[in-house]
Amino acid sequence: MTPSEMKNAILHHLVYTLGKDVSTAHIYDWRMALSFAVRDQIVDPWFGATRRSYAGKLKRVYYLSMEFLIGRLLKDAIINLRLEDAALGAMNDLGLNYEQILEDEPDAALGNGGLGRLAACFMESMSTLACPAMGYGIRYEHGLFRQRFEDGRQVEEPEDWLNQRHAWEFERPEVAIDIGFGGHVQEIGKRANWYPSEMLIAMGHDTPVIGWKGRWGNTLRLWEARPMHGFDLQRFNRGDYAAAAEPEALARTLSRVLYPDDTTEQGKELRLKQEFFFTAASLRDILRRFESEYNDLKRLPQKAAIQMNDTHPAIAGPELVRLLHDERGMDFEEAVGIARNTLSYTNHTLLPEALERWDEGLMGRLLPRHLQLIYRINELHMKDTGSRKVTAVEDGHVKMGELSFIMAHKVNGVSALHTDLMKKTVFKDLHEQHPTRIVNETNGVTPRRWLLSCNPRLSSLITETIGEGWVDNLEQLERLEPHIKDSSFLERFAAAKRANKVDLARWFADDLKISVDPESIFDVQIKRIHEYKRQHMNLLETIAHWLEIRDNPNAGWVPRVKIFGGKAAPGYVFAKEIVRLTNDVAKVLNSDPLTSRYLKVVYPPNYNVSLAERLIPAADLSEQISTAGKEASGTGNMKFALNGALTIGTLDGANVEIRDLVKAENFFLFGMTAEEVMERRKDSGHAAEAIAKDSRLARAIETVRSGRFSPEEPGRYHGIADNLTHHDYFMVCSDFTDFWRAQREVDGAFGKPNWTCMAAYNTARSGWFSSDRTIRGYMADIWNAAPAPEVEDA
Ligand code: 26W
Numbered sequence: 042m043t044p045s046e047m048k049n050a051i052l053h054h055l056v057y058t059l060g061k062d063v064s065t066a067h068i069y070d071w072r073m074a075l076s077f078a079v080r081d082q083i084v085d086p087w088f089g090a091t092r093r094s095y096a097g098k099l100k101r102v103y104y105l106s107m108e109f110l111i112g113r114l115l116k117d118a119i120i121n122l123r124l125e126d127a128a129l130g131a132m133n134d135l136g137l138n139y140e141q142i143l144e145d146e147p148d149a150a151l152g153n154g155g156l157g158r159l160a161a162c163f164m165e166s167m168s169t170l171a172c173p174a175m176g177y178g179i180r181y182e183h184g185l186f187r188q189r190f191e192d193g194r195q196v197e198e199p200e201d202w203l204n205q206r207h208a209w210e211f212e213r214p215e216v217a218i219d220i221g222f223g224g225h226v227q228e229i230g231k232r233a234n235w236y237p238s239e240m241l242i243a244m245g246h247d248t249p250v251i252g253w254k255g256r257w258g259n260t261l262r263l264w265e266a267r268p269m270h271g272f273d274l275q276r277f278n279r280g281d282y283a284a285a286a287e288p289e290a291l292a293r294t295l296s297r298v299l300y301p302d303d304t305t306e307q308g309k310e311l312r313l314k315q316e317f318f319f320t321a322a323s324l325r326d327i328l329r330r331f332e333s334e335y336n337d338l339k340r341l342p343q344k345a346a347i348q349m350n351d352t353h354p355a356i357a358g359p360e361l362v363r364l365l366h367d368e369r370g371m372d373f374e375e376a377v378g379i380a381r382n383t384l385s386y387t388n389h390t391l392l393p394e395a396l397e398r399w400d401e402g403l404m405g406r407l408l409p410r411h412l413q414l415i416y417r418i419n420e421l422h423m424k425d426t427g428s429r430k431v432t433a434v435e436d437g438h439v440k441m442g443e444l445s446f447i448m449a450h451k452v453n454g455v456s457a458l459h460t461d462l463m464k465k466t467v468f469k470d471l472h473e474q475h476p477t478r479i480v481n482e483t484n485g486v487t488p489r490r491w492l493l494s495c496n497p498r499l500s501s502l503i504t505e506t507i508g509e510g511w512v513d514n515l516e517q518l519e520r521l522e523p524h525i526k527d528s529s530f531l532e533r534f535a536a537a538k539r540a541n542k543v544d545l546a547r548w549f550a551d552d553l554k555i556s557v558d559p560e561s562i563f564d565v566q567i568k569r570i571h572e573y574k575r576q577h578m579n580l581l582e583t584i585a586h587w588l589e590i591r592d593n594p595n596a597g598w599v600p601r602v603k604i605f606g607g608k609a610a611p612g613y614v615f616a617k618e619i620v621r622l623t624n625d626v627a628k629v630l631n632s633d634p635l636t637s638r639y640l641k642v643v644y645p646p647n648y649n650v651s652l653a654e655r656l657i658p659a660a661d662l663s664e665q666i667s668t669a670g671k672e673a674s675g676t677g678n679m680k681f682a683l684n685g686a687l688t689i690g691t692l693d694g695a696n697v698e699i700r701d702l703v704k705a706e707n708f709f710l711f712g713m714t715a716e717e718v719m720e721r722r723k724d725s726g727h728a729a730e731a732i733a734k735d736s737r738l739a740r741a742i743e744t745v746r747s748g749r750f751s752p753e754e755p756g757r758y759h760g761i762a763d764n765l766t767h768h769d770y771f772m773v774c775s776d777f778t779d780f781w782r783a784q785r786e787v788d789g790a791f792g793k794p795n796w797t798c799m800a801a802y803n804t805a806r807s808g809w810f811s812s813d814r815t816i817r818g819y820m821a822d823i824w825n826a827a828p829a830p831e832v833e834d835a
Contacts, residue, residue: 055071072145076209100344105178105357110157153569156389162486168258169487169513171252194621194624222238240269244265305613367410385451400438415439455482455673458692464479490654493512518808531794544659566666567653574667579666582777594635598788604660626750689787693715706799727775
């Protein structure tokens with residue numbers, strides 16, 4: 042497409058789709074017009090892919106996920122369709138600012154963090170690899186809350202992405218599926234009919250996901266809850282206006298909001314309803330499609346692979362059995378076998394408080410037939426394994442991890458360490474019974490968004506050096522290695538990073554009114570705020586460093602900017618205190634005339650996918666400092682390494698694999714191993730001991746306790762200080778001394794010519810962390826799926 046063709050398409054949509062005239066168009070209208078012009082280019086390859094997967098009778102992958110954290114879509118589509126020149130040219134021609142138009146798009150924040158973003162990267166990679174697939178989830182009216190700071194405290198505001206028309210989705214009123222809850226069960230022999238007492242409708246909305254070079258496109262189908270019977274005209278006519286709208290409001294509640302808590306499983310009824318709602322709608326849709334193509338249900342596992350993203354869609358096990366056994370008359374044991382051969386399950390966390398368990402009473406009320414089937418599935422499992430232990434039901438609760446395990450033919454962890462720990466801890470018994478069921482699929486990230494799109498300077502340098510093949514064959518980045526000896530390559534590598542830092546510094550100055558020196562180390566920790574991720578350890582180190590600079594302000598310190606980003610779950614008190622402490626520390630440090638040239642703290646509010654795209658290319662140092670054994674994988678860690686940041690990190694999650702690949706000398710390692718953590722926890726005096734041995738740590742904690750950062754309320758941080766001194770479950774104190782050492786090693790290395798070599802090695806050796814590699818692994822080890830044959834560049 043030429044710029045002038047693009048311009049005509051934009052003008053056409055402006056007038057005929059948006060009903061606007063050039064003279065009255067706002068930035069919103071231009072952005073929508075550009076989006077529709079780009080969307081037009083998606084439709085043909087998207088239809089083509091659908092046709093080919095039907096015609097070829099290809100096996101399809103169904104990715105069931107409660108979250109898809111897709112962020113903005115316009116730039117993604119432009120890049121994958123190679124329309125940058127056309128779009129930029131058209132915008133310039135129209136006198137519009139291209140960057141500004143792209144930034145006008147709201148993020149689709151339909152996820153909390155890692156799990157949701159992984160699902161989004163997977164969707165893009167499945168399209169790039171021409172793997173016939175469909176993602177299924179919920180079309181939340183409100184995505185993850187917007188974060189604002191008020192006197193340093195986190196305030197949550199509703200997120201309203203659907204207030205504007207969503208340019209990328211196609212409403213599918215004909216894809217409307219009845220979903221029931223509650224009611225009673227009538228048993229007929231071993232089978233049963235379920236008569237729900239409450240019904241609503243799941244309506245589909247399709248968003249095309251286009252892969253690299255538009256070679257293939259899959260669909261993300263998100264369900265919206267609609268009332269079965271809308272509005273009650275009788276009541277309205279009687280003047281009872283609120284009551285007239287009630288059934289509608291109640292039904293719609295189901296897809297109203299994303300649960301903002303990925304910390305603790307709370308057993309909330311609405312959450313279970315959401316889970317059943319989207320899972321049941323997806324399974325019905327999958328079976329409908331299968332039955333339109335094939336007439337033998339026994340072949341389901343050959344033609345469909347259904348992936349459960351964590352346990353949130355775990356009700357898929359019993360529901361699929363119900364559809365096959367109760368509704369289609371298949372023998373129970375056979376139905377379980379077919380369901381199991383179709384389903385697989387990814388585990389994303391070992392934290393006990395995050396593992397889903399549903400109260401049997403609640404489950405029985407909402408899903409009476411499913412609870413009966415869960416008991417029978419459990420009995421069958423005991424019979425088959427000769428075990429006497431009831432696995433999926435305990436203390437009046439259904440344990441969704443165990444249920445998912447016994448209903449899946451493969452169960453995977455998301456990094457080598459995590460998979461290993463799964464076998465040794467939560468799934469120890471089940472693993473012994475089924476020693477080949479657990480497999481590892483280390484996470485990955487899509488290089489289209491996380492390098493090509495977010496870091497154009499580094500991308501251009503890479504392409505000029507080794508050609509363009511890296512974009513969908515990321516391991517080609519290895520070809521950069523010989524150039525790391527070449528001083529002109531290194532200069533250009535450093536210049537790209539430096540320019541990215543200047544851009545970020547300008548944004549900090551304009552948007553946050555904080556000035557930072559781009560010569561400083563840009564030290565970044567961005568992720569959800571969690572005790573186990575240990576933002577507070579990073580803060581303590583910042584405070585200790587600040588105190589040391591104050592002791593000796595003229596010692597020639599290496600300047601640093603500590604950058605934090607992340608949201609706390611609204612009900613997670615400790616995490617919210619960390620948010621507030623970060624802001625309070627920033628206030629004191631940034632205004633300290635003795636130290637502020639050497640040390641600043643920046644905490645931009647409302648961290649999201651788009652902010653990550655801005656921060657990661659400008660980072661020198663990536664903070665991956667979770668207590669070993671607690672972070673299942675991490676994916677931010679991969680994005681940083683890929684963009685030439687060095688990691689300071691523990692041997693946790695995928696950090697282990699990153700360090701192996703980029704090599705130990707290009708990684709700042711510190712801290713206890715997972716085994717050492719487990720060992721040390723047995724010693725109840727671990728925190729006190731560590732504090733006694735490290736005067737810097739003691740002083741930093743005392744400074745927090747003293748009220749130095751909250752003079753108007755000196756006791757504000759006693760909670761954090763007490764937690765650290767007495768309890769410290771996540772071993773902040775015991776790891777602090779080594780963390781400090783590693784940070785000083787960073788100071789020593791930064792600014793030296795070798796730093797750029799180390800950074801370039803990180804980029805050159807991160808190719809394995811492409812989500813294309815991950816998806817190939819799932820296709821081979823779990824889904825038994827192949828890419829569509831004969832896909833050529835569009
Ligand atoms: C029921 C409440 C709840 C909701 C979501 C509990 C737990 C979750 C998720 C499992 C949290 C999550 O996002 N986990 C992250 O998944 C990433 C992708 O695999 C990993 O990289 C992160 O290490 C893991 O924390």
